[in-house]
Amino acid sequence: MPFDPAMKLTRDNFKNLPPLCSDGAWGTEMQRLGAEPGQMCDTWNTEFPEKVLSVAQSYVDAGAQIILTNTFNSNRVALVRHGIPELAYELTRTGAKISRRAAQGKAYVFGSIGPCGKMVMMGEISEGEVEEAAAEQARAMAEGGADAIVIETQTDLMEAEASARGCLAACDLPVGISFTFDSGKGNSFTMMGVDPEQAYNMARRVGASFVGANCGAGIESFVHLASLFSKAGGELPVWIKGNAGLPSMGPDGRYFYSAPPELYSGVVEPLLAAGAHFIGGCCGSNPAHIQAIAHKMSSLH
Template sequence: MTAANPLTDLLAEKGVLLADGATGTNLFAMGLEAGEAPELWNESHPERIDKLHRDFVDAGADIILTNSFGGTRHRLKLHQAQDRVFALNKRAAEIARAVADRALRKVIVAGSVGPTGELLQPLGAMSYEDAVAAFVEQLEGLKAGGVDVAWIETMSSPEEIRAAAEAASKVGLPFTFTGSFDTAGKTMMGLDPKDIHGVAGDIGGGPAAVGANCGVGASDILSSLLDMTAADPAAITIVKGNCGIPEFRGAEIYYSGTPPLMADYARLARDAGAKIIGGCCGTSCEHLAAMRQALDDYTPGPRPTLGTIVERIGPLRNKTAIESGGESTRERRRRRT
């Protein structure tokens, strides 16, 4: 049984929650340069981070994620900021906390924790203990800044999920975690969507919610959602999909999803059993507002089939996990946008 915390309390009250949209995509629109660390904006441009959170709340988000996805020392070292882990994460949490506290309704502040970008032993050099220590360092800053929950996301490695979950438990935060099923229906490290529930159920009080984020496109993540909710219909499941399909147009990445498409994605996610629904890469406040309206006007429909999803959202870009037997040992090194 998941212990009571602000996230599960609000879920019990509302039944379904809307998480926010993209961080990176929207910060790029505000002037973030390619290769620049978004986390540094917590100090250099806090007003822009504040505005992004406010815009998501105004669009209807029940959950806002801190601007701290790359907030471990391993990520920040790429920007000579590895000695500022606590300060940058604390500031990220403070900005989001202030926005949530000003809202006219309850808004959950989720501390975004992304992968370190390092491979754990035996595939790489980082020990499990070092991974836990790095996540503890990040989460101590997020907790000091006032987050309600550790939001472990875009993960590929079950061991790294466990390390982050253990860190959350050590610092006394409830946690959720999501995998990115972008390699033939599995994560890059071979985790199958149906197996997500068992990754860290024995750590602390267990996860408040588990699920999928990022990945390929909206149809693919809904396919993963069907596998996850079939495997454990009683679990609180998160889906935070990309806004349609990412396509390169010259040097720019363009996302094909329209607000009506993302509204339909939200309805299908609800019918497929998701309890926390949001958007990842490419999802703007306009998309999120359409998703809010779709969930508010929700009329229950039958559990969708893969055929229904493809018909309404578009073709899959990946094999499903069931079709795929292969596993990959490459770890995700790019950041969520």
């Protein structure tokens, strides 16, 4: 299937997508536009929509064929910490609409759902509550015009599976799951002890359309993770979004990442050879990093 953002993605045709370039970090780009370190910027979808739009557009202009949405923290459970759980649907729907506007027919929009902030396996929240929160976001994503959903930065199989079940039941969009591997030998485990094979098997069992890894470490470490996901089955496309190196704190209290764009372009071919299907950046990456990925992928395909 050729790359055609005008074509509706379905759970049946998703596996036929060609290798694609995804976007980069949103949080550090928001800081560049005035956000404070650690600030929850999902409320910018309604407060400063043009700033959010500018971030999304910058990635489309850089060549990203997939852009996410500014909705990582917009699930009802996570928003309780900020005293605004009732805004979950509207922040999510508006975030999807902003990215849809930025895509301009040049990119797919994948709605971002992050962790809820409570541990299912520790009894802090029930699987049913996680499902309900994810389902609410999924309905809002669909209404806002998202093409697919990515449940990202996951560490716990139980939460990830519950979120996926909620999304899959609430809409007809393809749903993927991305984990953060930053523990154990070779950073091959999540902080809750999940390895790529376990993540892959759960994603396939629940009916996800893709699976992979984001955040955790620098992009060069993701070649190994991509190969582990591929060896686990090879049926689901592999999603990869790595950080721009490890963070350092500047004198102003803001984190900065030092990996140059050339590092990203240099790792594209090894990632593809290892089985990666979607390649982008996470923390610290910016449009220059994504442009480097896009140019390299274009030269190879």
